[in-house]
Amino acid sequence: MGNQKVLILHGFSSTMSKFMHYVQPLVDKGMEVLAFDAPAHGKSTGKTVNVLQYRDMIEQVVHLYGPVNVFIAHSFGGLALSLYAERLTNNAELKIILIAPATETNTAISYFSEKLDISQKLQDAMRTHIFERSGIKAKDFSVRRAMKQIQSDTLWIHDLNDDVTPWKDAERVKDDGHKNIKFVNTTGLGHRRIYKDETVAKMVINFITEKPI
Helix, strand or coil: CCCCEEEEECCCCCCHHHHHHHHHHHHHCCCEEEECCCCCCCCCCCCCCCHHHHHHHHHHHHHHHCCCCEEEEECHHHHHHHHHHCCCCCHHHCEEEEECCCCEHHHHHHHHHHHHCCCHHHHHHHHHHHHHHHCCCHHHCEHHHHHCCCCCEEEEEEECCCCCCCHHHHHHHHHCCCCCEEEEEECCCCCCCCCCCHHHHHHHHHHHHHCCC
16 A cells, blocks of 8 residues: 555535544555645635636645545535546546535536525526636536546445435436446435545545555
8 A cells, every 4th residue: 555645625615624534544554645725725825716726726736745546525625626637648547535526516506596595697697707717617517527537446425315415416427327436325414424424434445445546
């Protein structure tokens, strides 16, 4: 296991400190663990973040401290990771663990719009703004789309009752029939308890350490 590095990526409104229970078990297996707070999160500077900034931060961390062999990503971090990994010509050499990834940006917009009582007109304006700023349509900020370009050995853990990143979006990826993705469902852990769960953490550690890269 020597010289292998793991990068942990947290979700929106979170911080890497919430994933500390993954660190020691991996270190005990001889792996080096990297983690950082995304822009405008935790101890990082900045007031805003978008998925392309997060993707580019991953790229910079790997450039400075890599190579990285394994990635663990939750929620928004999973979307950013997928956009990073799809651009790598050698992504088949990586291991990826996605925990309740933000599978579809359109779904995220709808979720937050419902919570904040945002009108459909404003939602459409948000999607237009995303395209004008990035040249990419909101629907294309999609883990499902990106996974068609990713050959990494992948463990995807998702709760059936997740009300933030719904299983129905992830299920479409499962239905695509990717042979490199293993799907595991939980029930009752929701979106935020899932990565804290001891059984899930052990599953992640075993996936990383028991199967050779």
